[in-house]
Amino acid sequence: MASVPSPRQRSWVRWAGPLLLVVVLAVLPLVFPESVNEIIARIGVFAVAVLGLNLVMGYTGQVSLGQIFFLGLGAYVTAYGVSNDWNIVVVFVLACTIPAVVGLLVALAAARLGGLAIAMVTVALPIVGVPLAKRLSDYTGGSQGLSARFGDAPEGTGLYDDQWRLYLVLAIGGAVFLLTRNLVRGKYGRVFAIVKKNENVASSVGISPYRYKVLAFTLASLIGGVSGFLYMLVIQYTSPETMSFGHSIQLLAAMVIGGAGSILGSILGGAYYVLVPQLTNLVDPSLTALLQGATLLVVLFVLPGGLASLARPLGRGRRSSHDRRGPTPPITPSATTGSGTAAETPETERQGHP
Amino acid sequence: MATFIQLVVDGLSTGSIYAAIALALVLVHQATGLINFAQGGMAVLAAYSAWWLTARGVPLVLAILASIVLSFLLGAAVERWLMRRFERGDPDTAVVVTIGLLTLITGICGWLFTYNNQQFPSLFSLDAVSFLGVSVSQRSIGTTLVIVVVMFLLQGLFAGTKLGLALRAVAINPQSAAFSGLPVERLLMVGWGLAAVLGAIAGAMVAPQLTLTPGMLDNALVYALAAVILGGLSSPVGVVVAAWIIGVLENLAAVYIPLIGYDLKVAVPFILIFVVLVIRPQGLFGRKTVVRV
Known part of the structure; x- marks a missing residue:
């Protein structure tokens, strides 16, 4: 092929984009006023939450209505640790591991039933979580909630607190996004895709759907x-309301509207979760739920891939050249896109609906 | 002992509410293979319409009957105009559609009738009757009886009428049913309508107790889902029994287990599920299904 110089060019292009993004993200917090920085930081927070939901729902196809519970759990663990003056690294590790362990336990039971059972079980998490948080008032502050302040800008950096916090959100959130992107583009992502597309096919080629559903759910809990x-x-404050059923539904709506099974969609979903309620509140607070439900239904009808699918035509040229790189071994397409299984799909669908 | 029996009877009555919504879920699942998370929301809308009519001076029984008719139409309309597009596709997407519908209906109720609690008049008096030395509220007995009668009617419909036979045929195999000349699409609308009617009855029964709010049945939906998991999606009888077990157990646990209490009794069915899923993954009464690739 005559494409000897072009991979080098492309690797330039491939690195220039992310590099530019990093530079822009590094500069912007210094430019924006405090209020904008805080909104961007909030978007970052919920983009990470939506990303976790996307991992289990968008990529692995298991509807979860409990993601907000893990956000709340992580927030409570953080608040408790910070208010007891624990080392912040220890707090961070605990804020990751405790939700992950709880998620693992829930998934071990819920994933045993096929189909929609995970949705039916996880709906209980916010509904049980709220009274549980009120009950454990020694640790959670009851209905009053907990507030904890940390992450002030270290002296000598010359940064304001909001700028420093935004940098922290961008760094931690960016790391989570990068790791998740690598995960879903690699071996595990392909397995998740098969489990999503057809569990029976997955188990017929020796992949245990149960194991990978549990894995996806646990990772989603960790990211939560x-x-x-x-x-x-x-936000420096959490209360039982943080993990209410309504917020759980909003998070799911944000994921679908942003774009299921898409990294970009997770960011858009985070932005939707933070910005749109503010907009609808401006219109009429009593209309908020109505508008959000209507938006979700309209998106499902008109734009099933979410907002991220609008951006896809822009990246198509680049992606197709990406796919042409190197001779593709015959196994890859059937394993990744499932085009090899397309012929069997009608058959299995018919039997899937007894 | 008197408290115990009272708790059991009250538990049966709340269990009956869960059973009605759980049956509605099973009905929809049998017909279209999906779980309708908006089932409770649709029932709340029906309860609001009945409440609106009573506030306009319509007698309660007539208002509830009108709301039942309205729910049937609403259920059929939702199937025809909203769900049909998603029924043959990915079940996960269809579930998200029902969640969107739940948000929309909650929003409509909140917008039209505010989020404040509204008093819903009770069909039964609150007086207690003495029965074998135990006093039990008439409302608990009445609610349980109404739901049991509705269940028998439904059973009669499915087992003894041509419409029921057709509905069962559609549930088992839509394509074969269509080949033998059944109007499958209209039958699906009837199935959704019947499910909505069940929900509406449950809503009207429970609204006086919970007071009417847009999120009134969110918890009941969770209980109903638990009953569906425990009973197994393929077994209406199992679902009803599971709902009663849940209603009674959570009432007993709230009083006799201080660790749980009233605030955490919603956790009871899920502790139960946890145990059952580990021991009997197909549900208490469900059958193991084998799916071939």
């Missing part, structure tokens, strides 16, 4: 815990 840590960093 990270978002809870960031939530505490930015």
